[in-house]
Amino acid sequence: MSEVREMIRVDKLNKSFGDLHVLKDIDMTVNESDVVVLVGASGSGKSTLLRCLNFLEIKNSGTITIESENVEKETHNLNKIREKVGMVFQHFNLFPHKTVLGNVTEAPIQVKGISRQQAVKEGKELLDKVGLGDKYNVYPSTLSGGQKQRVAIARALAMKPDVMLFDEPTSALDPELVGEVLATMKELALEGMTMVVVTHEMGFAREVGDWVVYMHDGKIVETGIPSDLFDHPQEERTKAFLSSIL
Amino acid sequence: MLLSSLLEFYDIFVGSFDLFLEGLWITFKLSIASLLIAFVIGLFIAILKISNIKILQWIADLYIWIVRGTPLVVQIFILFYGLTDIFLIPMFWAGVAGLAFHSGAYIAEIIRGTIQSIDKGQREAGRSLGMTSGMTMRRIILPQAFRRAVPSLGNQFIIGIKDSSLVSFIGMQDLFGVASSMGSNTFNYLPYFITVAIYYLFIVLILTLIVNKIEKKLARSD
Numbered sequence A: 001m002s003e004v005r006e007m008i009r010v011d012k013l014n015k016s017f018g019d020l021h022v023l024k025d026i027d028m029t030v031n032e033s034d035v036v037v038l039v040g041a042s043g044s045g046k047s048t049l050l051r052c053l054n055f056l057e058i059k060n061s062g063t064i065t066i067e068s069e070n071v072e073k074e075t076h077n078l079n080k081i082r083e084k085v086g087m088v089f090q091h092f093n094l095f096p097h098k099t100v101l102g103n104v105t106e107a108p109i110q111v112k113g114i115s116r117q118q119a120v121k122e123g124k125e126l127l128d129k130v131g132l133g134d135k136y137n138v139y140p141s142t143l144s145g146g147q148k149q150r151v152a153i154a155r156a157l158a159m160k161p162d163v164m165l166f167d168e169p170t171s172a173l174d175p176e177l178v179g180e181v182l183a184t185m186k187e188l189a190l191e192g193m194t195m196v197v198v199t200h201e202m203g204f205a206r207e208v209g210d211w212v213v214y215m216h217d218g219k220i221v222e223t224g225i226p227s228d229l230f231d232h233p234q235e236e237r238t239k240a241f242l243s244s245i246l
Numbered sequence B: 001m002l003l004s005s006l007l008e009f010y011d012i013f014v015g016s017f018d019l020f021l022e023g024l025w026i027t028f029k030l031s032i033a034s035l036l037i038a039f040v041i042g043l044f045i046a047i048l049k050i051s052n053i054k055i056l057q058w059i060a061d062l063y064i065w066i067v068r069g070t071p072l073v074v075q076i077f078i079l080f081y082g083l084t085d086i087f088l089i090p091m092f093w094a095g096v097a098g099l100a101f102h103s104g105a106y107i108a109e110i111i112r113g114t115i116q117s118i119d120k121g122q123r124e125a126g127r128s129l130g131m132t133s134g135m136t137m138r139r140i141i142l143p144q145a146f147r148r149a150v151p152s153l154g155n156q157f158i159i160g161i162k163d164s165s166l167v168s169f170i171g172m173q174d175l176f177g178v179a180s181s182m183g184s185n186t187f188n189y190l191p192y193f194i195t196v197a198i199y200y201l202f203i204v205l206i207l208t209l210i211v212n213k214i215e216k217k218l219a220r221s222d
């Protein structure tokens, strides 16, 4: 087991919005192919942590190391870092003026500069993979929520990221559509994708997660493998949280 | 009585056709040129306004404040005398400048409003894919903002065409300029002003139909 590679390492990360101290001395490590599930009450800072990891929010202090690079906005081109760290949002955020295929090929063509032909070929493969092989040329508004989220996953994967961040990817979906998105994510995890997932889907966390991180009030309270954290939580706060959601 | 005045009007309408056609051509060139330039100004000012740079926002605010705070005819006269006397710019382009300066402010407000109405998740999605902020603006935000702006922009274009009649005050022979000269040459004002009103109505009608068509087309892809 000497070949474990660190994908993300966070040390003493702090983030405030004005006077509001949202992330407090966060330490976290995500190794290659790990699936880390972030749980915690609303407002505990889960989204903010994810957004710091791909620099949609800029930290106040601490270090964020991505694939052994200590990334600072002064020294790094954050756009290049974001290419490697894909993100999937609660509300999909598909581009409504582009077709499904257009959504998936936009960034590879514009950002990576690959040929349209190549982007279309890869885009179609990704859409086939997430089960939307018959939807290349429709606009997002004609899709169900579950289909939209699968397009969003394909769009992020099109940049060939090394890490994928998911911020409550199924929270905006009707219950009957949650399964198809979780299945897509599970498939991705089995292929070895490194993932950090904020979710309330405890079944997914148990089955697919390698680690569960419980956050409360901007701090990481407890980290463990799913069976330990869910069945034998060590901290009182974790126990209280788990009983509140069951 | 009514019949004879209708016949007289018909004669004037038909008889002045060639002259009005020349005026129409000037109005057309003037409107197209000024609105194209106004659109570029508007886009530029809108981007200044949404930039996070105080001094740029301040410049945009100052410009919009001046345009809103003064009558168009005053703006046309100042730019006309300023440009033709000091910079020796031809009258036509001085007129274009006056109209573009004016419409630019209103178009800026329209575009700024629609840019800001685009969900912020769109920007975040673009940035999270590694797109630069300029690329995200150009490829993701602006195309959506322009679609939303079509009805208001169409409306502003119609206003711009009607406002172009004010250049007759600096001596241009646009549609309205032709009507005024014909009226004062013949001392028979009313038929010429009714004639020019018909021309404007017709132009606005055509433009309205075009805008409606574009709107329908855009609605389909949404």
Ligand SMILES: Nc1ncnc2c1ncn2[C@@H]1O[C@H](COP(=O)(O)OP(=O)(O)OP(=O)(O)O)[C@@H](O)[C@H]1O
Residues within 6 Å of the ligand: A017, A020, A022, A040, A041, A042, A043, A044, A045, A046, A047, A048, A049
């Ligand atoms: N851009 C912002 N400006 C100001 N405050 C913010 C901003 N983003 C988040 N916050 C605040 O930071 C705190 C943490 O928010 P965050 O969205 O990270 O929580 P969360 O754990 O993701 O919650 P939820 O489960 O509701 O999504 C909240 O109090 C929120 O109001």
Ligand SMILES: [Mg+2]
Residues within 6 Å of the ligand: A046, A047, A048, A167
């Ligand atoms: Mg959140």
